[in-house]
Amino acid sequence: MRMAELSAESGVPVATVKYYLREGLLPPGERTSPNQARYSAEHVQRLRLVKALTEVGGLPLASVGAVLQAIDGSATPHETMGVVQEELAGDPPKVSEEAAEWAAALLQDLSRRHGWKWHGLESRAVGNLVAALATAKELGHEKLAERLDEYCVLALRVARLDVEVVTGLTSFDKIIEAGLVATVLGDRIFTGLRHLAQELVSFEVLNRAP
Amino acid sequence: MRMAELSAESGVPVATVKYYLREGLLPPGERTSPNQARYSAEHVQRLRLVKALTEVGGLPLASVGAVLQAIDGSATPHETMGVVQEELAGDPPKVSEEAAEWAAALLQDLSRRHGWKWHGLESRAVGNLVAALATAKELGHEKLAERLDEYCVLALRVARLDVEVVTGLTSFDKIIEAGLVATVLGDRIFTGLRHLAQELVSFEVLNRAP
DNA sequence: CCGTTATGGGAAGTTAAACTATCCATACTG
DNA sequence: CAGTATGGATAGTTTAACTTCCCATAACGG
Secondary structure, eight states, X not given: OOHHHHHHHHTOOHHHHHHHHHHTSSOOOEEEETXXXXXXXXXXXXXXXXXXXXXXXXXXXXXXXXXXHHHHXXXXXXXXXXXXXXXXXXXXXXXXXXXXXXXXXXXXXXXXHTTOOOOOSOSHHHHHHHHHHHHHHHTTOTHHHHTHHHHHHHHHHXXXXXHXXXXXXXXXXXXXXXXXXXXXXXXXXHHHHHHHHHHHHHHHHHHHOO | OOHHHHHHHHTOOHHHHHHHHHHTSSOOOEEEETTEXXXXXXXXXXXXXXXXXXXXXXXXXXHHHHHHHHHHTTOOHHHHHHHHXXXXXXXXOOOOHHHHHHHHHHHHHHHHHTTOOOOOSOSHHHHHHHHHHHHHHHTTOTHHHHTHHHHHXXXXXXXXXXXXXXXXXXXXXXXXXXXXXXXXXXXXXXXXXXXXXXXXHHHHHHHHOX
16 A cells, blocks of 8 residues: 555554654555555554554653564563553653652562562652652652552552453464553553542542531 | 742742743732732642642643642532543543444443443543543454453552542541542552553563463 | 842743645656 | 656644743842
């Protein structure tokens, strides 16, 4: 297929497809002559993935690029998912030194108690978690942190479910993309469910004892 | 206190404070003369809240403004949290009609089975959830949706925890802000925990049967 | 009391991200 | 073979979130 069809099929405007090609988010088509190219169904799927990551996942294009490079590159699934999580997280915001230390200690203690491997503070995933906890403290809402253990247990259950969903796949090839989708869309889906549930529960509670 | 101190205390540059004042994100200080004003500790707290919502929560300033107006306005806690959730969600991306209908039906069925009130598709919270599910389907990852029930049960547990954290507060006044913080930062914290747990679990699984 | 510094307020400029529009030489199509 | 489409490149647009600059007035230090 050529440009127009690729664009129609994926729902991405021609100008934007060209832009994605320039940015390396979409691999170039197979050239049929010095200035003509042909695209395949994989290009369509790739465009759909980019759309999903940006529009639903809210990732900046630069992160999408890094993620795509990782899944295309010859890294192990585990390494690739590491990159995905780093990119998903974005730069952690700066917080005060003391709040950050408090949060880091809290987390380290948590992972010790749950027998989790402590990966240090390098990763952005951890950095963001620390920043969020530190910010909660700075705003005077340590209550959230006090229940961290319980959140942790539930997060573990969700993660087990995530991994089950992904490993339930037959194609060993598509497992990385599935992991990506499960992580990015899974976050949105779970957050959405949580919000619905919050409204439900808060309604129950407020109506029982107003 | 005056500008310089407000800025130092909150960590927000003077020019940015002025910008927030112009945008109505920060209420004007108490005027002491036609062109001089004094700010209070509440202004500092408000700035910290704005910083938390933008930097950690990733909300656009316009949404922060809407949220702040809601918590300042004379709405019930329940109404206010409704606004908070709408703003938190952002515009749902467009997805194909048929995938959207599939997702909506799935959700409606889900809420019937769990005895949840069905709020229709108006709210952005639901719209985003539908879009995320629809996108997963369009990408060929319906597996996620098949386990929706299980995610749902866990989301409910998380939400119960959220509400407990918030209602455990003494000050009836600060309960709305606490709800806001619990929702916005809570999302980030839980997502962070989930990612750590995903890595842990996937490592276990991949190492057990490589 | 007076020179220096800070302040409130607003207009204009900046930066970055993500497109979008316009060209143009070549290629395909009816 | 006339007319439309394509690939490739460059420049322009839009929006968000700031920053800079300016100025008249106020506060502050000696």
